[in-house]
Amino acid sequence: MPTYLSPGVYIEDAPPSARPIAGVGTSIGGFIGVVPNNIEMPTRPGSETASYDVAPAGEPQLITSWEEFKNSFGDIRAGNKTLALAIYGFFNNGGTRCWVTRVAAAAGLNNLADALAAFEPIDEITIVAVPGATSPVQHEAIIAHCTTMKDRFAILDSIEKPASLTPEAIRGGTAGEGGTTPTGNSAYAALYFPWIQVFDPSTEPGSIINHPPSGHIAGVYARVDGERGVFKAPANEVIRGALGLERRLSKNHQEGLNPAGINAIRIFDGNIKIWGARTLGGDANSEFKYISTRRYMNFLQESIDEGTQWVVFEPNTPDLWQRITRTVEDFLLVQWQTGGLFGETPKQAFFVKCDADTNPPQLRELGQVVTEVGVAIVRPAEFVIFRIQQLTGS
Known part of the structure; x- marks a missing residue:
């Protein structure tokens, strides 16, 4: 209480009895993909090409539009096609903001540890995707990152053409002596099957190719978060830019996949929709078997944590x-x-x-x-x- 020595009117700042908590963002993507050290681009339509350097490898770049991505990582070309098509799908489906880390072509996606570690200081990232990473080793690295951070969620791509339509094969497991163990269950990840088909403008003439769906689905997450809220499951939603599927699934197919947390992408009346809302493992994840439950809990925890930092000391x-x-x-x-x-x-x-x-x-x-x-x-x-x-x- 200040001391007043003369008559008069005094104004004091009174601390509020409660301080508002602003909800944190829920749809900021973190993408990792292969991009060569330089990209060949035409100097003008129909002219010869010239190479230019792209953003440094291993350093996350904030990207807020497709044009920004092209400026940093080049237009859709053979060397960066998987990542570029995924980022285009992200923005086309409702994404507005993401961080992108490139790995050099020589390194590939075999070792994601350093690229994932570069995402750790970026607190706003809430969705992590590595388009085209389909092996159990790659999946486990992404899952471990999200589980450790506890404020982000992994969107995983299935095997493009699994040997069978069993959950184990779709999760990267192979049978027989010395076979590969499939990706394990996780409440911090969701896996989608099959791959989608998209238009590839980098070929002459343009063609339709199979493409991992994680980038497009991350955009759907962002769209649903913005239109409805993170508590709404990102399912029964059309995937914009998807022209077909690598294979069509029936209701009977999905009955064998859904309990294991394999989220099907299906065609209904010509519309390609996400037709699953489960975390990887499904029923095995008990109270967190649904994507929306895990992501909404992440949102509540992070919002309350950031909104009550004033309490310290x-x-x-x-x-x-x-x-x-x-x-x-x-x-x-x-x-x-x-x-x-x-x-x-x-x-x-x-x-x-x-x-x-x-x-x-x-x-x-x-x-x-x-x-x-x-x-x-x-x-x-x-x-x-x-x-x-x-x-x-x-």
Whole structure:
């Protein structure tokens, strides 16, 4: 309290009882792909080509449009085709912002450790994709990165042409002595099958080619997040730019894949749609078997973490506990009002507890303040059942 020595009107800044939490972004991509050290590009239409250097290898570049990607990594050419088509699909499907790291052509995608490590300091990345990385070793590296960071989600590409339509084969496993172990389950990843078909403008004349779907699907994630919210499953959505599929799947095919968390891409009335919403492993991932559940929990955790950093070094008193409680409750109330939390009333949808019970003297002596938060997250209506009864005339 300041000391006043003369009569007058004084204005003081009073700290707010609660500080608003702004939800973090949920659809910022992190892409890794092969691009040679220089790209051959025509100097003008119909003219000879000239080479120019691209962005340094191993250094993530912020890309906010297709034009920016071309300036940093070149237009769609043989050397960068897989990555370029994926980034084009990302922006075409609703993506607005991503970080791109290139690896040199000589290195390929055999060792992703350094490229993934370069993403660690970039806190805003929430989706990670390596278009064309289909081996279990590559998948496990991507999954390990997302699991360790705990604030991002992996979109994985299946084998292009698996030997069979079993979950093991689609996840990269091979049978027989010395066979490859398929990619393991993870609540921080989703795998999509089959590959999509897209137009390849780099050939003369342009042709239709099979292409890994991860970049396009990352754009669908961004589109759904923006239009509905991260709590909405990124499924039953059209993949823009997809002209066909490497193979068509039936309902019977999908019944063998869905429980294992293989998300099918299917054709309905000429529309190519994502027809799966599960994390890799599906039923084995218990409460996190749905993509939207895992990603929404990531969103809540990261938003609350960033929105309560002001608490650090504050006096650990009941007044602080009340301010934390109000801050988190206000944020979760907004989430409930927008449809992300389940319950007819806020009390049914969430609770926040920060008091003497969660902060006993021994914890306060350690400099800790503990807040317990519980939420009821909405889950997708994966199986819609209609019971139809016919009545006979009387």
